[in-house]
Amino acid sequence: MSVARTLISSWGNLGRVEHLTAIPSFRDELPSALGELIAQGGSVLGYGLGRSYGDSCLNGGGGLLVTERLDRCLSFDRTTGVFRAEAGLSIAELNRITIPKGWFVPVTPGTKFVTLGGAVANDVHGKNHHVTGTFGRHVRRLGLLRSDGSVIECSPDLEGDLFRATIGGLGLTGLIEWVEIGLEPIVSDEIEMESIRFRNVHAFFELSAESASWPYTVSWIDVLSQGAALGRGIFMRGRHATTGGFQSKGSGPALTVPVTPPMGLVMPLSVRIFNEAYYRRPGATYSGRTRFDPFFYPLDSVHHWNRVYGPRGFFQYQSVLPPETAQAGTREMLKRIAASGQGSCLVVLKNFGDVPSSGMLSFPAAGTTLALDFPNRGERTLALFASLDEVVSTSGGRLYAGKDARMSPAMFRAGYPELKEFQPFVDPAFSSDFQRRVILG
Amino acid sequence: MVGEGVIILGGTSAVAEHYARRLAARGARLLLVGRNAERLTPIAGDLLVRGAAFAETAVLDLAEPPAEGYQAAWNGLAERLGGTVDVVLLAYGVLGDQKAAETDPAETVRLLSSNMVSACAWMTAASVSMEQQGAGSLVAISSVAGDRGRQSNYIYGAGKGGLSVFMEGLAHRLAGTAIRVLTVKPGFIDTPMTDGMAKGGPLWATADKVAADIDRAVGKGRVVLYTPWFWGPILFVVRHLPRAIFHRLKI
Numbered sequence: 001m002s003v004a005r006t007l008i009s010s011w012g013n014l015g016r017v018e019h020l021t022a023i024p025s026f027r028d029e030l031p032s033a034l035g036e037l038i039a040q041g042g043s044v045l046g047y048g049l050g051r052s053y054g055d056s057c058l059n060g061g062g063g064l065l066v067t068e069r070l071d072r073c074l075s076f077d078r079t080t081g082v083f084r085a086e087a088g089l090s091i092a093e094l095n096r097i098t099i100p101k102g103w104f105v106p107v108t109p110g111t112k113f114v115t116l117g118g119a120v121a122n123d124v125h126g127k128n129h130h131v132t133g134t135f136g137r138h139v140r141r142l143g144l145l146r147s148d149g150s151v152i153e154c155s156p157d158l159e160g161d162l163f164r165a166t167i168g169g170l171g172l173t174g175l176i177e178w179v180e181i182g183l184e185p186i187v188s189d190e191i192e193m194e195s196i197r198f199r200n201v202h203a204f205f206e207l208s209a210e211s212a213s214w215p216y217t218v219s220w221i222d223v224l225s226q227g228a229a230l231g232r233g234i235f236m237r238g239r240h241a242t243t244g245g246f247q248s249k250g251s252g253p254a255l256t257v258p259v260t261p262p263m264g265l266v267m268p269l270s271v272r273i274f275n276e277a278y279y280r281r282p283g284a285t286y287s288g289r290t291r292f293d294p295f296f297y298p299l300d301s302v303h304h305w306n307r308v309y310g311p312r313g314f315f316q317y318q319s320v321l322p323p324e325t326a327q328a329g330t331r332e333m334l335k336r337i338a339a340s341g342q343g344s345c346l347v348v349l350k351n352f353g354d355v356p357s358s359g360m361l362s363f364p365a366a367g368t369t370l371a372l373d374f375p376n377r378g379e380r381t382l383a384l385f386a387s388l389d390e391v392v393s394t395s396g397g398r399l400y401a402g403k404d405a406r407m408s409p410a411m412f413r414a415g416y417p418e419l420k421e422f423q424p425f426v427d428p429a430f431s432s433d434f435q436r437r438v439i440l441g
Numbered sequence: 442m443v444g445e446g447v448i449i450l451g452g453t454s455a456v457a458e459h460y461a462r463r464l465a466a467r468g469a470r471l472l473l474v475g476r477n478a479e480r481l482t483p484i485a486g487d488l489l490v491r492g493a494a495f496a497e498t499a500v501l502d503l504a505e506p507p508a509e510g511y512q513a514a515w516n517g518l519a520e521r522l523g524g525t526v527d528v529v530l531l532a533y534g535v536l537g538d539q540k541a542a543e544t545d546p547a548e549t550v551r552l553l554s555s556n557m558v559s560a561c562a563w564m565t566a567a568s569v570s571m572e573q574q575g576a577g578s579l580v581a582i583s584s585v586a587g588d589r590g591r592q593s594n595y596i597y598g599a600g601k602g603g604l605s606v607f608m609e610g611l612a613h614r615l616a617g618t619a620i621r622v623l624t625v626k627p628g629f630i631d632t633p634m635t636d637g638m639a640k641g642g643p644l645w646a647t648a649d650k651v652a653a654d655i656d657r658a659v660g661k662g663r664v665v666l667y668t669p670w671f672w673g674p675i676l677f678v679v680r681h682l683p684r685a686i687f688h689r690l691k692i
Contacts, residue, residue: 025633026480072483073490
């Protein structure tokens with residue numbers, strides 16, 4: 001298996017790092033690809049579509065085994081919805097294959113450009129977390145290739161501890177070779193949705209509470225609003241339509257941001273104008289049907305949208321606070337962000353449910369999650385994060401590793417009490433920049 | 442309605458696999474021919490999940506003359522598929538090592554046999570069956586490298602150029618019948634075949650993009666397809682460059 005030297009940056013575009021890469025097309029090439037990368041690079045990490053924002057998908061100077069060509073379906077039972085595929089299959093492809101047959105991925109993140117392997121390694125969540133829990137809850141079985149050459153099949157009942165370490169394990173327990181999940185039956189590819197303006201944080205919590213019967217809920221927040229309007233935003237809730245069938249037509253061609261502009265386009269003034277307009281636009285209150293694509297993946301219609309943040313890239317900050325402290329903590333975080341004048345248009349607020357996550361290092365937990373993009377303005381941005389960390393820590397919350405490029409080792413340890421149990425399952429030849437910076441830091 | 446019947450020669454090729462996926466989604470019947478059973482089998486399994494009405498494999502070294510002769514071997518493949526053969530896609534080929542072949546006659550013969558001699562033989566056999574059947578599409582993946590001999594890849598290019606001329610003649614002979622003959626001329630495609638080259642930039646296409654272009658061209662009954670499209674004008678210029686200029690270029 002040939003390896004190449006390649007510069008790779010994660011989704012946050014915070015810097016290009018040289019890696020040794022191999023892109024096997026067939027599973028029989030995996031042992032030699034792993035061996036070659038470990039021999040030449042010292043360590044290896046599986047790499048899917050690179051949608052992690054920070055450094056959890058990077059292994060600078062070491063090996064990256066790119067899984068995008070390992071995207072074959074292995075089995076699909078159309079009566080039970082049990083689906084198995086190689087780990088490089090994307091959710092976009094999965095949707096194309098299974099939706100016309102009446103089956104939908106039980107948990108989908110806000111982009112369809114993630115692989116099954118990446119969905120497992122980050123134990124991703126979706127708009128339906130309060131009902132269905134994380135992606136890992138729906139993984140029935142997976143195949144893990146270890147650097148000693150063994151292939152270990154694991155499930156909640158089989159090698160259960162290794163399974164729990166691998167779900168949300170950031171790819172450190174070995175290469176996820178294939179994944180079997182249970183899909184959810186649907187009768188239409190449309191979503192019945194409602195979109196409602198809310199005037200502040202308190203109104204968000206009220207709307208969340210009264211929307212518990214909606215399987216999909218998520219909110220956008222105007223992060224620059226202050227005072228009585230602190231945390232105003234738009235609440236969206238949806239459910240699969242119960243009539244209507246499946247349209248054969250896919251979504252139209254996507255737009256692309258073709259190059260990184262020399263300066264970021266996300267500046268306080270442009271954010272303020274966008275947020276005001278987005279909050280006030282007529283479509284902000286809506287009730288009706290929509291195709292699944294714009295409902296679940298609004299940003300996927302613009303390829304490389306991450307480039308609008310310019311050459312310095314951007315950070316995402318995603319936290320979860322437990323229910324007891326969620327409302328006060330969220331308000332305090334929003335206050336500090338508004339006061340800092342930083343922030344962007346992409347701000348998501350959602351209440352997680354209490355379905356336990358299946359991984360030792362899974363991020364989601366009962367409470368409220370806040371996710372924000374911040375253009376990288378160096379020290380100013382990092383200072384704001386330090387201030388937000390204080391709120392998260394005192395509220396008993398934690399941060400999402402898959403989004404992170406800057407949290408401290410202490411912050412991670414405090415947020416993930418099962419880290420000690422996780423460590424023994426790490427494959428000695430697997431590593432990542434995140435692991436070296438935060439887990440071993 | 443019975444799905445389209447398709448025989449793919451070189452079933453593990455990345456372009457062929459993406460083409461097969463598109464047809465599988467429409468319920469096609471597919472027979473994948475190639476050397477490596479261990480790799481063909483998961484591809485066929487994937488095609489079934491994606492909706493193929495039939496997806497099987499035949500293990501055969503296509504670059505070598507079959508013991509029973511090309512026509513008998515072809516008839517056997519068509520029988521395995523059953524029903525009509527609507528599309529034949531020839532997708533195998535070897536890039537080889539240009540530098541080695543320049544001084545090694547045996548390597549030159551190997552590249553020409555794989556890329557041209559055997560390919561033309563299979564297309565002859567397939568055309569005989571298709572003429573008896575009366576309709577269908579014969580598709581071969583050639584290359585822009587076959588449009589003009591260039592120092593960087595003329596041995597591969599000679600094989601592909603020979604295949605292009607053969608397909609051009611076949612299209613000429615079968616013009617006016619219900620049989621379509623399509624020569625596909627891709628440029629750089631990001632596949633395992635090109636993993637040794639520096640990639641990225643606007644000239645590189647994905648295997649899926651090329652497969653989509655082929656699918657559309659078959660539907661329209663096109664005779665020659667440059668894919669992506671910009672290779673048409675580029676090769677027009679390359680073909681017409683005066684030798685005085687051409688010979689100064691290191692391409």
